[in-house]
Amino acid sequence: xxxxxxxxxxxNRLAELLxxxxxxxxxxxxxxxxxLGLPVSLARAIVLLxxxxxxxxxxxxxRCDRSYITSLADQLEERGLITRVPGEDxxxxxxxxxxxxxxxxxxxxxxxxxRNMLLHRLTDDERNTLAPLLERLHGEGVAxxxxxxxxC
Amino acid sequence: xxxxxxxxxxxNRLAELLxxxxxxxxxxxxxxxxxLGLPVSLARAIVLLxxxxxxxxxxxxxRCDRSYITSLADQLEERGLITRVPGEDxxxxxxxxxxxxxxxxxxxxxxxxxRNMLLHRLTDDERNTLAPLLERLHGEGVAxxxxxxxxC
DNA sequence: TATTGTTATACTCTATAACTATA
DNA sequence: TATAGTTATAGAGTATAACAATA
Numbered sequence: 479x480x481x482x483x484x485x486x487x488x489x490n491r492l493a494e495l496l497x498x499x500x501x502x503x504x505x506x507x508x509x510x511x512x513x514l515g516l517p518v519s520l521a522r523a524i525v526l527l528x529x530x531x532x533x534x535x536x537x538x539x540x541r542c543d544r545s546y547i548t549s550l551a552d553q554l555e556e557r558g559l560i561t562r563v564p565g566e567d568x569x570x571x572x573x574x575x576x577x578x579x580x581x582x583x584x585x586x587x588x589x590x591x592x593r594n595m596l597l598h599r600l601t602d603d604e605r606n607t608l609a610p611l612l613e614r615l616h617g618e619g620v621a622x623x624x625x626x627x628x629x630c
Numbered sequence: 631x632x633x634x635x636x637x638x639x640x641x642n643r644l645a646e647l648l649x650x651x652x653x654x655x656x657x658x659x660x661x662x663x664x665x666l667g668l669p670v671s672l673a674r675a676i677v678l679l680x681x682x683x684x685x686x687x688x689x690x691x692x693r694c695d696r697s698y699i700t701s702l703a704d705q706l707e708e709r710g711l712i713t714r715v716p717g718e719d720x721x722x723x724x725x726x727x728x729x730x731x732x733x734x735x736x737x738x739x740x741x742x743x744x745r746n747m748l749l750h751r752l753t754d755d756e757r758n759t760l761a762p763l764l765e766r767l768h769g770e771g772v773a774x775x776x777x778x779x780x781x782c
Numbered sequence: 783t784a785t786t787g788t789t790a791t792a793c794t795c796t797a798t799a800a801c802t803a804t805a
Numbered sequence: 806t807a808t809a810g811t812t813a814t815a816g817a818g819t820a821t822a823a824c825a826a827t828a
Contacts, residue, residue: 490742519818596641
C-alpha cells in the first residue's frame with residue numbers, strides 16, 4: 479500500500495466515523511423528543527420557532543417544500559402547539575407557538591442540551607480543538623466534476 | 631449568560647456543524663454515484679460487496695430489514711451488477727458482483743475517495759488531530775433517561 | 783404578474799406479516 | 806423448530822402540480 483493509498487483509506491475511515499457519530503446524535507435527538515411525544519419533524523419545527531415566523535421561512539430553514547410546512551403546521555395546530563396568525567402582508571401566515579408550545583420548546587431545548595454527546599464525551603479543550611476543524615470542513619460543497627470552480 | 635450556558639450553547643453549535651458537515655458529505659456521495667447512474671441505496675450495497683455475501687449479512691451492515699435487501703438485490707440484478715449464487719447451506723443466497731459490478735465498484739471507490747472532503751480540506755496533521763476526537767464521540771448511544779446505565 | 787399558502791395526489795424509502803424452502 | 810429469503814402490503818416522509826387569495 480502506497481502512502482497515498484494509506485491516506486485515502488484513513489480519510490475514508492474518518493468519513494465513516496463522522497457519519498456514525500452524526501447518526502448516533504440523530505438517534506439521540508429522536509429518542510429525546512420521542513419521550514416528549516413528538517416525531518422528529520414536528521420537534522425540529524418547534525425548535526426553529528423562537529419567534530412567530532412565516533411558513534415560507536420555515537420551509538427555507540428546513541429545506542423542504544412549502545406544501546410540507548402546511549402539513550406540519552396542521553399537525554402542530556391539532557396538538558395545540560402553534561396558532562396561525564395573519565401577517566401584515568395578508569398573504570403571509572405566521573406560525574406562533576402557543577403557551578403550551580413555548581413550554582414544550584424549552585423542555586426540548588433543555589433535554590437536548592443535557593444529552594449532547596459533545597458535552598459528555600469531550601473535555602472543554604477537546605471541543606476547542608474540534609471546533610476549527612469542523613469549521614474548515616463545513617465549507618461549500620465539493621465541486622462536482624465539470625463544475626466552474628477549479629480551485630483545489 | 632453563565633459559563634455553563636455558554637458551554638451548552640457552544641456544544642449545540644458544534645452539534646449543528648457536525649450535522650451540516652455530514653449532510654454535505656452525503657450530498658457529495660449522492661452526486662458522485664448519481665453521475666454513475668446509481669441511487670444511493672444501490673451504491674451503498676455495491677460498496678459493501680467486496681466479496682460474495684449472504685443477503686442476511688448485507689441487511690445487518692445496512693441496518694435494514696431482509697425484505698428490503700431482496701428489493702435491492704432485484705434492482706442490482708436487473709442492472710446486471712450482481713448475481714445470486716447458492717451458498718453451501720442452501721437456505722442462503724450469496725450476492726456476488728458481476729464483472730460489470732466489480733468494475734463499477736472500483737469506479738465508485740475511486741470517485742468517492744478523490745472527492746473526500748477530509749482529504750481536500752484538512753491537512754494530514756489536522757486529520758490526525760480529528761481522528762481521536764471522533765473515536766471518542768463514536769461510543770455507545772447516550773443513555774436515554776431511565777436507562778440501566780447510571781454512569782455520567 | 784409574482785408570491786403565499788393550500789389541496790390533492792404521487793413517489794421514495796423502508797418496514798411488517800405471512801409465506802416457502804431448507805436445516 | 807428455527808433460519809434465509811420472498812411476496813404483498815402498508816406507512817412515514819416528502820415532493821409536484823394546480824389552485825385561491827393577496828400584492
